[in-house]
Amino acid sequence: MKKTYLLTVLVLVFALALSACGCKHETWIDADCITPKTCTECGATEGEALGHAWTDATCDAPKTCETCGETEGEALGHAWTDATCETAKTCETCGLTDGEALGHDWQDATTELPKTCATCGATEGEKITTDPRFATAATAEVQGKWVCEAPMSAAELGLEGFEGDLTMQIIMDLGNDGTFGISFGIADEEAFNSAMTDYLVKSLYAEFEAQGMSKEEADEAMKLAYGMDVQGYAAAAMSGMSFGEIMGMADIKLVYYVEGDEIFLGTDWNAELEPTKYVLEGDTLTLSEDITGTSADSTVFTRMTE
Numbered sequence: 550m551k552k553t554y555l556l557t558v559l560v561l562v563f564a565l566a567l568s569a570c571g572c573k574h575e576t577w578i579d580a581d582c583i584t585p586k587t588c589t590e591c592g593a594t595e596g597e598a599l600g601h602a603w604t605d606a607t608c609d610a611p612k613t614c615e616t617c618g619e620t621e622g623e624a625l626g627h628a629w630t631d632a633t634c635e636t637a638k639t640c641e642t643c644g645l646t647d648g649e650a651l652g653h654d655w656q657d658a659t660t661e662l663p664k665t666c667a668t669c670g671a672t673e674g675e676k677i678t679t680d681p682r683f684a685t686a687a688t689a690e691v692q693g694k695w696v697c698e699a700p701m702s703a704a705e706l707g708l709e710g711f712e713g714d715l716t717m718q719i720i721m722d723l724g725n726d727g728t729f730g731i732s733f734g735i736a737d738e739e740a741f742n743s744a745m746t747d748y749l750v751k752s753l754y755a756e757f758e759a760q761g762m763s764k765e766e767a768d769e770a771m772k773l774a775y776g777m778d779v780q781g782y783a784a785a786a787m788s789g790m791s792f793g794e795i796m797g798m799a800d801i802k803l804v805y806y807v808e809g810d811e812i813f814l815g816t817d818w819n820a821e822l823e824p825t826k827y828v829l830e831g832d833t834l835t836l837s838e839d840i841t842g843t844s845a846d847s848t849v850f851t852r853m854t855e
């Protein structure tokens with residue numbers, strides 16, 4: 550009996566020594582998600598671990614503990630819907646976008662349909678109202694810009710003695726609304742402008758010479774009158790002038806419609822519209838009439854690519 554008592558005491562003392570060990574638990578490590586508050590000296594613990602504070606997985610982050618940053622599983626990934634005319638590629642879950650909206654693929658209004666998006670069918674405005682003789686469908690093939698390069702002689706353009714390329718460009722613009730435009734240009738506008746300046750200098754000196762004046766006297770006279778010598782005057786006169794402006798060729802505005810193999814042209818719908826036969830072969834449009842002012846039998850146009 551006495552022996553058992555002693556053993557019990559010894560066990561108690563031993564247990565006390567183990568647990569108390571004289572440690573006063575003076576420094577604690579705070580509890581975290583997985584470990585309770587713990588004594589730095591003896592490792593004794595108090596209370597419970599806090600447990601993770603999970604936030605749900607999102608498109609680009611897995612399920613994550615707000616406290617310690619631990620993750621579980623994978624991010625969901627975005628649930629993309631394709632871009633449309635008006636909306637960029639968008640995640641249905643989080644609303645994130647990638648890139649831009651495609652934009653509408655607008656087709657011009659016709660006499661049959663308003664301006665219409667070829668992709669989504671959206672429309673804008675009204676269909677074209679014009680003279681009933683003009684129908685978009687009948688003119689669809691010939692619509693657009695056409696160019697004819699017509700080599701002109703200096704004499705034809707009233708520029709005797711001009712040295713330079715005079716390949717004139719006649720541009721027809723067959724509209725989708727019954728308008729028919731004709732404008733004039735030159736293949737190399739810059740080269741033409743420079744040659745035209747030289748031509749003007751030559752012509753001016755020739756005129757002064759006819760009055761018995763030397764080049765030096767001509768320059769002096771021009772300086773007195775305009776503050777520039779002949780060269781300066783010519784350059785200023787030609788500066789920024791287009792071929793059409795220099796030649797006094799204004800743009801022409803007509804109306805048209807197509808019937809069979811004829812284009813009917815006139816100054817306006819009330820005027821008498823004159824037919825001109827045409828042949829369309831691929832990107833070549835041949836008018837049976839010469840509209841270049843040269844002596845050709847017909848005029849061949851090629852489609853302009855912009």
Ligand SMILES: [Zn+2]
Nearest residue numbers: 572574588591
């Ligand atoms: Zn301790």
Ligand SMILES: [Zn+2]
Nearest residue numbers: 582601614617
């Ligand atoms: Zn945590």
Ligand SMILES: [Zn+2]
Nearest residue numbers: 608627640643
């Ligand atoms: Zn998303």
Ligand SMILES: [Zn+2]
Nearest residue numbers: 634653666669
């Ligand atoms: Zn669209």
